Amino acid sequence: MGILDAISGYRVYLDTNIWIYALEGYPAFRDNLTQLFQHIDLGDLMAFTSELSLAEALVKPLQNQDLVQEEIYKQAISSRASLAVIPISREILIEAAQLRASVKLKLPDAIHAATARLNQCSSFITNDKNFEKVPGISVILLSEIM
Secondary structure, eight states: OOHHHHOOSSEEEEOHHHHHHHHHTOGGGHHHHHHHHHHHHTTSSEEEEEHHHHHHHTHHHHHTTOHHHHHHHHHHSSOBTTEEEEOOOHHHHHHHHHHHHHSOOOHHHHHHHHHHHHTTOSEEEESOGGGGGSTTOOEEEGGGOO
């Protein structure tokens, strides 16, 4: 089964690890992520992510002083026709707090989950099993669809 078979609906949320795998070229995930991003670029899927994804993904390039990789992340994780990079708003923070109160999540994960829920994402693509306990989110674990 490929990644497109696992996706339900049109609106998909991309967790930070998906960006890292795609932009760092993890061989195990390359084919599925290439297919995913091609369908996003074609407009077959509408992707969402939080601005938090950029902050999380930039850490390693900044530590390594890798200006090229830093610029790649900045350009890739930016809004365009079929990708919405959502700012962290008060509404998202309140939803994240409600999630943390009901489900044991770290604040960054709660922000991602809240962003996905508030933007009516039908699929949440990640490789983090912690998201499976979030109600109202259909989680696709990248490592399980291979």
